[in-house]
Amino acid sequence: MCRWLAYTGHPLQLETVLFNAKHSLIDQSLHSRLGHTTTNGDGFGxxxxxxxxxxxxxxxCIQPAWSDRNLREAARAIRAPMFVAHIRAATDTPSQETNCHPFRHGRWLFAHNGLVRNYPAVRRDLMVAIDADLFPSIEGSTDSEVLFFLALSFGLELAPVTALERMVAFVEATGRKHGVDEPLNMTVCATDGEQIVAVRYSSEGRSRSLFHSTSFRHLLELYPEDPRIKAAGEDAFLVLSEPLADLPGWWQEIPESTAVVARGGEVEHYPFKPQLA
Known part of the structure; x- marks a missing residue:
């Protein structure tokens, strides 16, 4: 499907995780170990x-991430305290810039790995439920962007986890109405610049892979000379589709049906229980 990561912490050069890590996101675009597809070359963002x-x-950009020279230059130049990166493997929708993640509305960014099954059959019903004021902001044709705007319609800006639970419940109810037994598979990330909200969930209980970093304070004790950990700071946090390196103690797998919220150095886990609004 796709691979993505999100970071918050001290301002960090994007190339640190996009290019320089042993199993960086760019490496994953060609050699994914845990993804549904090995190659993710249908655009990036x-x-x-x-x-x-x-x-x-x-x-x-719709080019494969590994071949875009401007991405390498941008990743070297940009230092940011929070960012999201996504490499795409297209399913039912074309490779075009408006279909590349992350999607944006106001201060919010959104990235998704997975799919809405039998999306052409349920697309109309899903889109009709999007708030009329938000509808003109939809640019592309992906199920992922529709998930984002449904979550916004259900209150993402006020209560992110609850809004995502309501979005999932609505997608599942709509899919089953159309005879789809397992309508949704997803790992998603939503961020507003102050918090990262990540969810691992699927209707069948076999979601795509998702991990997050363990305590950077603890990692600094384990690997005191590692410049990447020093640069990120003790309160840094990474959530990502698959680990960037094979160092013991770095990564914790996020369980099925779990939401993770990282904000101000605090990381909280919540059971993710879809419920209709």
Whole structure:
């Protein structure tokens, strides 16, 4: 499907995780170990914040991430305290810039790995439920963008986890109405510049892989000379589709049906229980 990561902490050069890590996101675009597809070459995108209250910046492209020379230059130049990066493997929708993640609305960025099953059959019913004021902001044709705007319609800006639970419940109810037994598979990330909200969930209970970093304070004790950990700071946090390196103690797998919220150095886990609004 796709691979993505999100970071918060001290301002960090994007190339640290996009290019320089042993199993960086760019390496994953060619050699994914845990993804549904080994190669993720149907476009990419990065979104980053200069300041938590700013509208985030984006750079998206339909070229494979490994062959875009401008991405390497941008990743070397950009230092940000929070960012999201995504490499895409397309399913039912074309490779075009408007279909590349992360999607943006106001201060919010959103990235998704997975799919809405039999999306062409349920697409109309899902889109009709999007708030009329938000509908003109939809640019592409992916199920992922529709998930984002449904979550916004259900209150993402006020109560992110609850809104995502309501979005999932609505997608599942709509799919089953159309005879789809297992309508949704997803790992998603939503961020507003102050918090990262990540969810691992699927209707069948076999979600795509998702991990997050363990305590960077603890990692600094384990690997005191590692410059990457020093640069990120003790309160840094990474959530990602698959680990960037094979160092013991770095990564914790996120369980099925779990939401993780990282904010201000605090990381909290919640059971993820879809419920209709």
């Amino acid at each position: 990065i979104g980053w914040y200069g300041h938590p209250t700013d509208i985030p910046f984006r750079y998206r």
